[in-house]
Amino acid sequence: MKPGIHVSFAMSWAAAVFLSVGCGRQPQVVNAQTATNVPAIAPGVRMASPLPNGDWEMPSGDYANTRFSTLDKINTANVGNLKVVASMTTGIPHGHEGGPLVVNNTMYVVTPFPNNLIAIDLKNPKGPLKWVYHPYPDSRAVGIACCDVVNRGASYADGKIIYNTLDDHTVAVDANTGKEVWRATVGDMNIGETVTSAPLIVKNHVIVGDSGGELGVRGKVIALDLKTGKEAWRAYSSGPDNEALIGPDFKPFYNKDRGKDLGVTTWTTDQWKLGGGTQWGWISYDPELNLIFYGTGNPGVWNADQRPGDNKWSCTIFARNPDTGQAKWAFQINPHDSRDYDEIMENIAVDMDWGGRMRKLLLHPSRNGFMLVLDRETGELLSAQKFEASTNWASGYDLKTGLPMEDPSKQTHQGKTTEDICPSSTGGKEFVPSSFSPRTGLLYIPAHNTCMSYGGVKAGYIAGTPYLGASVKMKPGPGGFQGEFIAWDVKNSKPVWSIKEPVLPVYSGVLSTAGDVVFYGTMDGYFRAVDARKGNVLWQYKTSSGIVGNPMTYIGPDGKQYVAVYSGVGGWMGAVAFPDISADDDYAALGVVGAMKQIKNYTAPGGTLYVFGM
Amino acid sequence: MSSVCSTIVAVCTCLGLATAADLHVCSDPDNLPYSNRQQQGFENQLAAMTARDLGRTVKYVWIPQRGPFFKALQQGACDMVMGVPTDFPAALTTQPYYRSTYVFASLRSKHLNIRSFDDKRLKTLRIGLQIVAEGDGDVPPAQALAHRGIVSNISWFRLNRNFLGAHRPASLLDAVEKGDIDVAIVWGPIAGSYARTASAPLALTPVSPQAEGDTPFAFNISMGVRPGDTNLKAALNSMIRGRRDEIRRLLDQFGVPEAPANR
Numbered sequence: 001m002k003p004g005i006h007v008s009f010a011m012s013w014a015a016a017v018f019l020s021v022g023c024g025r026q027p028q029v030v031n032a033q034t035a036t037n038v039p040a041i042a043p044g045v046r047m048a049s050p051l052p053n054g055d056w057e058m059p060s061g062d063y064a065n066t067r068f069s070t071l072d073k074i075n076t077a078n079v080g081n082l083k084v085v086a087s088m089t090t091g092i093p094h095g096h097e098g099g100p101l102v103v104n105n106t107m108y109v110v111t112p113f114p115n116n117l118i119a120i121d122l123k124n125p126k127g128p129l130k131w132v133y134h135p136y137p138d139s140r141a142v143g144i145a146c147c148d149v150v151n152r153g154a155s156y157a158d159g160k161i162i163y164n165t166l167d168d169h170t171v172a173v174d175a176n177t178g179k180e181v182w183r184a185t186v187g188d189m190n191i192g193e194t195v196t197s198a199p200l201i202v203k204n205h206v207i208v209g210d211s212g213g214e215l216g217v218r219g220k221v222i223a224l225d226l227k228t229g230k231e232a233w234r235a236y237s238s239g240p241d242n243e244a245l246i247g248p249d250f251k252p253f254y255n256k257d258r259g260k261d262l263g264v265t266t267w268t269t270d271q272w273k274l275g276g277g278t279q280w281g282w283i284s285y286d287p288e289l290n291l292i293f294y295g296t297g298n299p300g301v302w303n304a305d306q307r308p309g310d311n312k313w314s315c316t317i318f319a320r321n322p323d324t325g326q327a328k329w330a331f332q333i334n335p336h337d338s339r340d341y342d343e344i345m346e347n348i349a350v351d352m353d354w355g356g357r358m359r360k361l362l363l364h365p366s367r368n369g370f371m372l373v374l375d376r377e378t379g380e381l382l383s384a385q386k387f388e389a390s391t392n393w394a395s396g397y398d399l400k401t402g403l404p405m406e407d408p409s410k411q412t413h414q415g416k417t418t419e420d421i422c423p424s425s426t427g428g429k430e431f432v433p434s435s436f437s438p439r440t441g442l443l444y445i446p447a448h449n450t451c452m453s454y455g456g457v458k459a460g461y462i463a464g465t466p467y468l469g470a471s472v473k474m475k476p477g478p479g480g481f482q483g484e485f486i487a488w489d490v491k492n493s494k495p496v497w498s499i500k501e502p503v504l505p506v507y508s509g510v511l512s513t514a515g516d517v518v519f520y521g522t523m524d525g526y527f528r529a530v531d532a533r534k535g536n537v538l539w540q541y542k543t544s545s546g547i548v549g550n551p552m553t554y555i556g557p558d559g560k561q562y563v564a565v566y567s568g569v570g571g572w573m574g575a576v577a578f579p580d581i582s583a584d585d586d587y588a589a590l591g592v593v594g595a596m597k598q599i600k601n602y603t604a605p606g607g608t609l610y611v612f613g614m
Numbered sequence: 615m616s617s618v619c620s621t622i623v624a625v626c627t628c629l630g631l632a633t634a635a636d637l638h639v640c641s642d643p644d645n646l647p648y649s650n651r652q653q654q655g656f657e658n659q660l661a662a663m664t665a666r667d668l669g670r671t672v673k674y675v676w677i678p679q680r681g682p683f684f685k686a687l688q689q690g691a692c693d694m695v696m697g698v699p700t701d702f703p704a705a706l707t708t709q710p711y712y713r714s715t716y717v718f719a720s721l722r723s724k725h726l727n728i729r730s731f732d733d734k735r736l737k738t739l740r741i742g743l744q745i746v747a748e749g750d751g752d753v754p755p756a757q758a759l760a761h762r763g764i765v766s767n768i769s770w771f772r773l774n775r776n777f778l779g780a781h782r783p784a785s786l787l788d789a790v791e792k793g794d795i796d797v798a799i800v801w802g803p804i805a806g807s808y809a810r811t812a813s814a815p816l817a818l819t820p821v822s823p824q825a826e827g828d829t830p831f832a833f834n835i836s837m838g839v840r841p842g843d844t845n846l847k848a849a850l851n852s853m854i855r856g857r858r859d860e861i862r863r864l865l866d867q868f869g870v871p872e873a874p875a876n877r
Contacts, residue, residue: 143682191772216745216772268766274745301745301770303752305760415757415829459699459833460746463679464648465801466699466833467746467753580685585703 034062035070039514042441044353044491048286048360054555056102057156059198060433061511061552064349065284067435068512069553073561074614075515079529079538082612085562086125090118090607093578095548095570097431098153098198099509100609101161102554102564103175106130108161109609112570113142113149115165117173123557131178137167138189145194145211147572147590152280152431153198153550155206158226162206164195170208170224184229186210186222193217200283202292202322205232209279213297213342219278219314221294223325233325237277237296237313238263244313245325252329253379254402256310266310276300277314281344281431286360289377291319291328293349293362297342302470303414304338311336315343317364319379329379331402334368338412339393339454340425340590341367346433348443349376352491363436363490365445368404369428370397371488385493387486388428388447390477393421414470417455424452424474426505426573426592433550435510435518440532442496444518445486448505449477450595472591476503482595483507485520487535497535503598507573509550511563519563521547523574524602527565527610543567543610546603548574560613568607569599577603636673637665640683640692643676647807647868648697651676656803656868657696660711660861664837667853687840694846698838705838708850711861714802715820715832715873716755719790722815728797730822731758738767742786742795745770754829755799755821769795784808790816806869820873832873 034050041047049063053070060067074082090096094112101108107120115137119130142149145166154163160172160181168187173180186208187193192215199208205223213219219237224230235245244263252258259265264272277296284293299307299314315334320327333343348363354373362376369391373383384397384404394404410421426448434445452474460469476482483501488494501522508521516532523546529539546569553563569577575589576596586594639661641649649655651674653662665672675692677683684704687695700710720726728735736759744753759768771786787808789795798805799821809816824832837854839846854861865872 140678143678216770268768270769274770274772301752303756303760306752306756306765306768308765414752414760415827459702461699461702462746463642464645464697464804465744465746465753468757468829580689 038070038438041438044358045438045441046351046358047438048288048349048351055104056100056552056554058101058200059098059153059155060282060284060346063285063287065282065346065433066348066350066438067433067510067550068437070514071553071555071561072513072515074513074517074553074563076517076531076538078614079515079517081614082529082539082541082563083614084541084610085613086611088609090568090609092568092607093605094568094607095148095150095574096566096568096607097150097548097550097571099550099552099566100564101154101156102552103156105557106175107564108154108156108175110151110154110163111607112151113137113166115151115163117154117161117163117178119178133173133178133180135165135169135171137165137169141167141189141194144189144192144215145196146215148570148575150196150571152196155199155201157201162199162201164197164199164208166194166196168193168195170199170206170229172229182229184224184231186224191215191217197280200285200292201226202285205322207283207292207322209281209283209294211278211280213276213278213300216274216276216300217278218273218275219296221279223322235318235320235325235327236263237279237316238267238272238275240264244327245320246327249321250327250329252331254331256335256402257312257330257332262310262312266312268307268309271301271307274300275311275314277316279344282346282433284347284349285322286349286376289360290321290323291376292322293317293319293347293376295333295343295345295347295364297344298337298340304336305413307336309336315341317343317347317362317374317379319376331374331379331381333366333372335403339421341427343367344431345429348434348436350436350438352441354382354491361490363443365429365434365443365488367423367427367429368393369423371445371493373490373493383493387445387488387495388423388449388484390422390449390451390479391428412454412470414468415455417453419453420451421454422451422477423448424450424595425472425590426450426474426595430505430507430573432507432548433509435512436490437512437518437532439514439516441489441491442532443488443490444510444512444520445488446506446508446510446520447484447486449479449482449484450474450505451477452591471587473586474591474595476595483522485530499530499535499537504596504602505573507571508547511551511553513553519551519565521549521551521565521567523547523569523599525567527551527567527612541612544608545569545606546574546577546599556613562611562613564609564611566607566609569603569605574599576600578605635670637668637670637694638673638675638692640675640677640686640695642679645679647803656864656870659864660696663857663860663864664850664853667857668849687838690840693839693843694850695838697835700834700836702838706841706843706847707836707838708847709854710834710836711854712865712870713832713834713873713875714871715824716753716799717802717805717818717820717871718797719787719800719805719809719816719818720797721790721793722817724796726797727817727819729819731755731762736762736764739796740794741768742771742789742798743768744786744800745772753799753801754831757829758826758831787812787816802871802873803868806871810869818871820871824873
């Protein structure tokens with residue numbers, strides 16, 4: 001057990017001036033923080049929700065999860081002049097996933113466990129922190145969390161910064177004073193549940209997903225009242241329809257997802273009670289359709305041989321009414337998952353010309369290596385092409401049935417060896433979110449080329465009981481690279497260019513802007529700006545640690561554009577960089593060590609917030 | 615000659631103090647029948663016996679037996695842990711001090727008398743198994759049953775590692791007693807200690823076969839020390855050899871079933 005992680009944060013401003021104070025900031029028009037118009041938008045593209053235009057108030061910047069900003073003061077012509085204007089260590093040697101918010105000239109940073117919330121007054125750059133809120137989460141959560149003690153960020157609404165703590169609480173903090181407004185219990189550590197995701201606030205509901213799919217948790221998403229934190233609804237990812245909030249509105253597109261109580265009948269006896277299907281990734285929202293979209297994680301128990309059936313609703317995209325939680329449709333991506341392909345990835349809402357008519361699309365770059373395009377009104381699968389070429393567990397999807405065309409020799413069975421399954425459990429991409437630029441029509445995907453062999457058994461011992469674990473061993477896929485930053489042409493369902501990383505996966509989120517610059521980070525610590533159309537690297541800066549966070553951009557009090565990102569390696573794959581994780585055992589960390597042996601030669605943990613500007 | 619005596623006593627006392635170094639044992643604070651903070655488990659008694667033999671004093675480092683448990687040993691938070699499978703990779707293991715087996719546990723009044731995974735009745739009886747709450751494994755009987763196509767009549771029971779409150783490792787056996795399931799397949803020490811105090815008599819029979827392919831159903835259990843700590847390992851080995859009968863009596867008291875030696 002870790003001896004309490006002490007929170008210390010030291011300000012170490014890299015530049016004397018964070019943002020110049022009182023230098024004639026133009027008064028901004030109220031409500032100018034979002035925009036719906038994108039200059040020079042690509043033909044046949046329409047945005048489904050307002051875009052960030054100065055502030056950054058929710059995890060993805062916008063409800064549609066495009067992570068596109070209309071800011072263009074930093075652009076292809078001048079991005080080469082980008083410099084560090086400030087940096088600050090969090091003092092925490094764990095994965096810094098997610099990204100900061102900026103609201104009303106204040107930046108808000110949520111740290112990994114112990115999940116402190118730091119407020120930085122952008123108008124007082126040299127001054128002390130505006131405040132720090134300490135939730136003091138129960139340290140026992142550290143021993144329960146599966147894959148590092150990460151946090152993926154906060155949301156702002158109604159004068160409150162709202163986020164989740166590892167020990168199963170959602171907290172609402174007054175954005176001005178740092179005082180806790182309410183605190184809600186959203187899970188139970190006793191059964192292995194933790195929370196690492198960022199909540200999304202839709203109207204008067206705070207929507208929260210859980211973690212713990214490795215521990216036999218029954219996954220769920222709950223909605224809390226924005227004013228009080230009181231629970232409004234909860235939707236389980238398994239079990240009877242009334243507990244999965246499946247009712248008369250439910251109209252899935254495919255037969256495979258239709259039927260009564262599939263969350264019970266697609267499992268063996270009572271096993272849905274341990275059914276997994278947690279939601280630790282991203283939630284998106286379409287204000288016009290009034291639907292939220294999210295994907296669910298892997299099913300439990302771990303051994304697929306022990307749970308014949310589709311195991312609904314694991315590895316499934318849900319469309320739900322945010323007011324009631326009632327499901328509108330569901331699409332199970334990986335029926336009877338045997339490879340740990342969680343599908344908690346982002347679901348990006350955008351309207352595009354598709355085969356001659358405008359359709360409301362949902363873009364889901366899948367853990368399983370396929371780029372899925374669905375109709376978000378109906379759940380129909382419109383396209384499924386491999387974005388990571390090594391993907392071999394299935395040849396494609398049958399668009400008529402919505403089912404993957406699987407290679408049976410790539411199924412896993414406990415006690416039997418299955419070699420070279422691509423992608424590995426860590427996916428063709430992980431939870432790290434892609435970004436869609438409406439100006440280029442391209443989706444920028446942070447991807448992995450990692451494969452695994454799966455089989456044999458090794459002895460394990462837990463709570464006084466000997467058990468047998470699978471020997472999962474990951475390794476870089478074929479082609480001489482493990483990371484790939486892919487620009488994907490959505491309309492034509494094919495890649496247009498990519499940037500390959502020889503050794504390490506790309507494990508950071510992506511930001512695209514109206515300046516036609518795309519930002520992302522690498523696991524060896526480079527923060528990069530890439531030309532959104534041509535894919536050439538325009539600028540890069542080596543930060544102090546590997547980047548597993550999500551870049552964001554905002555307008556400072558001086559009217560200038562800034563870009564911020566966390567540096568601080570960690571998370572499932574990144575944890576191999578930690579000094580206390582040995583790189584000797586390929587099977588350690590659920591098999592991920594085999595693919596990440598070299599990371600210690602490139603980076604070490606330690607969280608730092610970086611702000612870049614001109 | 616009292617002065618000589620007192621000198622000798624003083625010397626002895628000094629030596630005694632010098633050798634009475636603490637023996638730090640990582641132990642689960644709430645994991646009966648193995649250990650708990652009140653030191654009521656058989657591993658607690660074994661730790662006391664071990665420390666006496668080594669002329670040291672037990673100092674417990676209480677850590678729930680989960681992921682960080684063995685990391686704590688490796689990082690030096692403690693000198694040893696009490697019960698691990700022999701050759702378990704996360705520790706340097708001593709020679710085994712007992713060998714136990716998964717058992718079929720049912721109500722004696724049902725007269726099921728199941729001895730083998732090949733018993734046809736297992737296809738229809740209600741079977742209970744433990745889920746290993748660690749994400750990457752199964753109890754070995756799960757694999758034996760899966761190979762025989764026995765899946766739909768299994769109920770899964772969490773090991774119920776309860777981090778904050780009461781610890782109920784035996785919910786599976788509660789279900790046998792209440793008749794919710796017909797037979798549980800459970801690790802011997804847990805079943806044996808539960809059966810001693812069960813309100814209805816339970817029949818426990820070792821599973822057969824005792825291994826299948828790569829899958830063992832019986833395990834040698836050792837003490838574990840830090841990788842590289844060969845001195846402590848040697849001292850523990852000699853203690854285990856010297857006190858074999860005493861250790862067996864202790865395990866019998868707790869109802870730990872013995873499995874035949876590994877061939």
